[in-house]
Amino acid sequence: MEGGRLRNQLLTLASVGILFALLYLASRYLSDYQVRILNNGAIFITLAVSYNLINGITGQFSLEPNAFVAIGAYTSALLTLSPAEKEISFIIEPIIWPLSVIQVSFVWSLVAAGIVTAFLGFLMGFPVFRVRGDYLAIVTLGFGEVVRSVANNLQRVTNGPLGLKALHNYTNLWWAWGFAVIAIFFIVRLVASSYGLAMKAVREDEVAAEAMGINAFRTKLLAFTTSAFFEGVAGGLLAHLITTISPTLFTFFLTFNLLIIIVAGGLGSTTGSVIAALLFAFGGEWLRVVEEPMSIGSLQIPGIPGMRMVVFSIALILLMIFARHGIMGRREFSWDWLLERSPVSRVFRGGGK
Amino acid sequence: MSDLLSVTQLTMEFGGLTAVNEFSLELRPGELVGLIGPNGAGKTTAFNMITGNLVPTRGKILLAGRLINGQKPHRITAQGIARTFQNIRLFTDLTVLENVLVSFHFRVRSSFLSAVFGLPRYRREARTALETCRLLLAEMGLGHLAGEKAGSLPYGQQRRLEIARALATRPKLILLDEPAAGMNPAETESLMELIIKIRREYGLTVLLIEHDMTFVMGICERLKVLDYGHTIAEGTPQEIQNNERVIQAYLGERHRA
Secondary structure, eight states: HHHHHHHHHHHHHHHHHHHHHHHHHHHHHHHHHHHHHHHHEEEEEHHHHHHHHHIISSSSOOOOOOHHHHHHHHHHHHHSOOHHHHHHHHSSSSSOOOHOOOOOHHHHHHEEEEEEEHHHHHHHHHHTSSOHHHHHHHHHHHHHHHHHHHHHOHHHOOOOGGOOOOOOOOHHHHHHHHHHHHHHHHHHHHHHHHHHHHHHHHHHOHHHHHHHTTOOHHHHHHHHHHHHHHHHHHHHHHHHHHHOOOOGGGSSHHHHHHHHHHHHHHHOHHHHHHHHHHHHHHHHHHHHGSSSOOOOOOOOOOOOHHHHHHHHHHHHHHHHHHOTTTTTTTTTOOHHHHHHHSSTTTHHHHHHH | OSEEEEEEEEEEEEEEEEEEEEEEEOTTTEEEEEEEESTTTSHHHHHHTTTSSSOOEEEEEEETTTTTTTTOOOHHHHHTTTEOSSSSSOOTOOOOHHHHHHTTTOOOOOOOHHHHOOHHHHHHHHHHHHHHHHHHHHTOOOGGGGTGGGGGSHHHHHHHHHHHHHTTOOSSEEESSSSTTTTHHHHHHHHHHHHHHHHHHHEEEEEEEEOOOHHHHHHSSSSEEETTHHHHEEEHHHHTTTOHHHHHIIIIIGOOO
């Protein structure tokens, strides 16, 4: 048993090593466009894994990630811009005092993004978890709209509809993937712990969980706050990847995409969230093929913009018909599972015992 | 004040309907008491008030002399009252072992951060919980099923698991809501033995609701009969069996004919 655990930890460490070696190669040999897709993939992984914690693991159907991503993005962006840059950007109304002079390094801006978002998520948890089910979805959806509306109107902080432009493109492969690895590690460990078990118990049957001594409210709040932290940092990373943020970026559409990802991956499966996030980020780009002009025999088809959304939707419909529980259901990846199925299993088992 | 549980004049009104009217009950430590009555008599409502799922309209619930009514169910569980449900409410998608482990969570003192980073204190707590759970499952005859999904167990074993899960909270008082419902005579027999055994080994006080008369008469030391929210009789099984009002209200006219 202990030997197996050590083996699994070493295997995990080795795969993280291989991942970063591959990223190094990617940073050297891939085009800017390809690197950008990789970065996007990593950010989507972070978002999907943390969104799945509240929706899939804890079973609280909520629709707020766009709000958390927005809060994180604005917090981080406002902290990395220099006072001079902010003065130029805020042309309609000047930025309020403390923000006008503060500037911190990228890493601290991400930490701040996480903490501010987690704190707001924590506060928001008190009113929203008074309701459950469909009502929770509606209340959290409303919260997302409130945040967007605030971003639009609080001109002296967010620069209103103009948004924040000319952010530095600090987000690179290391930041994006490094943080994705941290998020996965943290959430996998949390889910595997007693706290994660409590979250699943709340998902399965809240009344029974309470009767077994579980404080359902606190459990939900923990999932929600943790989720907010990681989504906030991901927001900061996203802001410094696309370098321009405005309220229109954080509409419900963002939440909707994430919801598709976690459902397609399998609600409640962290592994599924990772796979689906990658498929979404890469698939979206591969599908650009279908929007290009094609010729089938003598038939000439001009490029149809938006065609990839059609194909994407069909793929989703098929998934929901033939694999209703998503790619992974609630199963998780484990080394034991993989090794049992691989031809080299005998070698490992021999060494493990 | 030596009563473990003392319920006085507990009343639950839903709008104009009085589900339970001035229900009183004293449980001395170690007693095994049955709560019986026809369907809709208010037995489960009485349970739900004691466990905090319902806040009583009037009345007092004292656990070892401390007022507990109006508290959240998880707080009441932490103070020593565990329960099972009339319709089995297991965490069906979790394993048998995990179902029981859930009951240990409220005792975990390590923070979630120390759980995530696997600090020694959390690991110690987790190991103790795991060992205790395995022992408990073995004792309940569910040891070989530890890795199975709770939802895949046969009915009788699901009932057993519900009791195991309640026991894992280490209660002083356990409330069993129709534990023998849907069981065949053989299963009922082994359930009776189990209840007597756990009561002795864990020093438990047991309050149970049950319709199976052989079961109730066989193991309860004292019975309380509810009808339309009113307590209509109280006493030993023999006394209840011969009580006119009970026969009328509960066992029905057929028995008189």
